Amino acid sequence: MNDPQAIQQLVRQAQGGDAAAQEALADLLDQQGRAADALRVLQAAAASGRPSALAKFGLRRLVGHGAPASPAEGAAAIVAAAEAGDPFGLAMAAVIAAGGIGVPLDIHAALTWLARAAERGDPRAVCQLGLMARASGGDPVEANRALGLAADAGFAPARRAVIPPFIPGVADFQRLAAEVNPFLFGPIAPPETVCEAPCVRVVPDLLPAWACDYVMTLAEPGLGRAKVVDERGGESVREIRTNRVVNFGLVDSDVLLELINTRLGAAAGLPAENAEGLGVLNYQAGEEYAAHVDYIPDTPANAAHLAARGQRVRTLLVYLNDDFEGGDTEFVRLKRGFRPPRGSALIFDNVTPDGQVDPLTLHRGAPPTRGQKWVISKWFRSKPLRPVPAP
Structure with missing residues (x-):
């Protein structure tokens, strides 16, 4: 105005x-x-x-x-x-x-609110219930009906997930919510240490294919040119980083993303509230993130930022697809690259055991040579970033 x-x-x-x-x-x-x-x-x-x-x-x-x-x-x-x-x-x-943000974590309450949102016609809520109920072994017809309704409303992740033809009708969203398993993704597989110093681990099968599809499709419309932290403590577009990214903050999140956030925190061994918003990276063929470190440089310009938010102590990357060539995460000084399978996570520490930043973590997001690469990026801080429930 x-x-x-x-x-x-x-x-x-x-x-x-x-x-x-x-x-x-x-x-x-x-x-x-x-x-x-x-x-x-x-x-x-x-x-x-x-x-x-x-x-x-x-x-x-x-x-x-x-x-x-x-x-x-x-x-x-x-x-x-x-x-x-x-x-x-x-x-x-x-x-x-769902995220335990300012209130105790309560998946049952989250699903109850989600069902009420679905009853009011929210296609994103409808899609989440359909996906989670189907993954939990709920009524496949009712779950697919919900996905069909969300697809008809134009919600892209539902269009990708629905199995045609679906039987139209009124979905029972309370029933779908009751069918969702609160432990939706199952136990986390033990990590494999692939490098001791810096500590680099791979966690297999952290996210199922359907969840990877949901994240990619949800992220695609919001992608924009990725930025890097500059010497003044701000962010700017630099030619060292040519890929695109979207970051899901609190206002952009949903129940399924919060369940994913919680799982990523458990895999990283750090509280979910210490993580920055869930970032989704997209690399078209030839796009890269040149050699860089994820920790925040300890400079006067960054002093206030580090005091308020803490250091980025750990990075977690989930490869969301595998239909591309190239695209490894390459540790330049180690002369080693890693590319975990779809749905698996690569986790590495940006600081040494005594808390000092580790230059050995200098790494590069190598460009895909064919196809496009999709990755979740999660940076964990030494301090909580989200409000936690009162004790």
């Missing part, structure tokens, strides 16, 4: 107590970088009982956007919005329950 008169009118309506105007004004203030002002206006809209404002307010309080974080207050507001049937509130309530 750039029209000054329209903005003035919006301000007058918000000051007059119009909750819809308050929510719209808060969004505008946020776009202007005035997070604290936006939070105050949004709080007024939330206090009036407007569910969509309540959900947005809850998210900001949960993560500390515009004011210090208050996870308990934020989670309570999100749940209240979900109970009122707000679509964003339902999605976020499912995410925070």
Whole structure:
């Protein structure tokens, strides 16, 4: 909104107590970088009982956007919005329950919220229930019906997963939620150490093919040119990195992605809340990430960043496909490359056992010579990045 008169009118309506105007004004203030002002206006809209404002307010309080974080207050507001049937509130309530973000991890609650979102027509929720119920051994006809409904609504991962022809009708989403196994992916296979110094391990079969397909298809529309951390502590596009990436933050997540996040944390041996958002990398033939390290350089420009967020101590990569040639993760100083099978993870420490950054981890994302490469990238920090439940 750039029209000054329209903005003035919006301000007058918000000051007059119009909750819809308050929510719209808060969004505008946020776009202007005035997070604290936006939070105050949004709080007024939330206090009036407007569910969509309540959900947005809850998210900001949960993560500390515009004011210090208050996870308990934020989670309570999100749940209240979900109970009122707000679509964003339902999605976020499912995410925070599945990830244990500001609330105790509760897969049953997450699935309950997910079923309610599906009943309100959310195709992403419908698809997740269909996929997870099918993988859990639930009714295959009912699961495929859900996937068909989500596919008809235009949700790309469902189009990839549905088995035609599907039998149309009304899916029983509560039944599908009840059929989902909370331990969906099964036990994690023991890691194989492929290098002692730096410590590099391979975990086989960490994610099943259907989950790999879901992540790739979900990520594709949001891909953009990848950036690197520069000497000033910011991020910029550099020619050393020509691949594309999308990062799924809290607001972009869903129940299935949170289950994947939890599994990746367990495989890495570090708390899931210490991880940065799930990144999905795409390398077209010839694209690469030239030799680099994943740890944050300990420079004056990065001092505040490291103090707040901690060092990137461990990297986990999951190869999501295998229909390409080339594309190894090459450790330059070791003169060794690794390319685990589809769904398997490559995990390496970016610091030595005494916590010092390790230059031996200099590595390269080699370009595919044919086809395209898809990889999950997960960086684990020495400090938590997400709010955890109060003890």
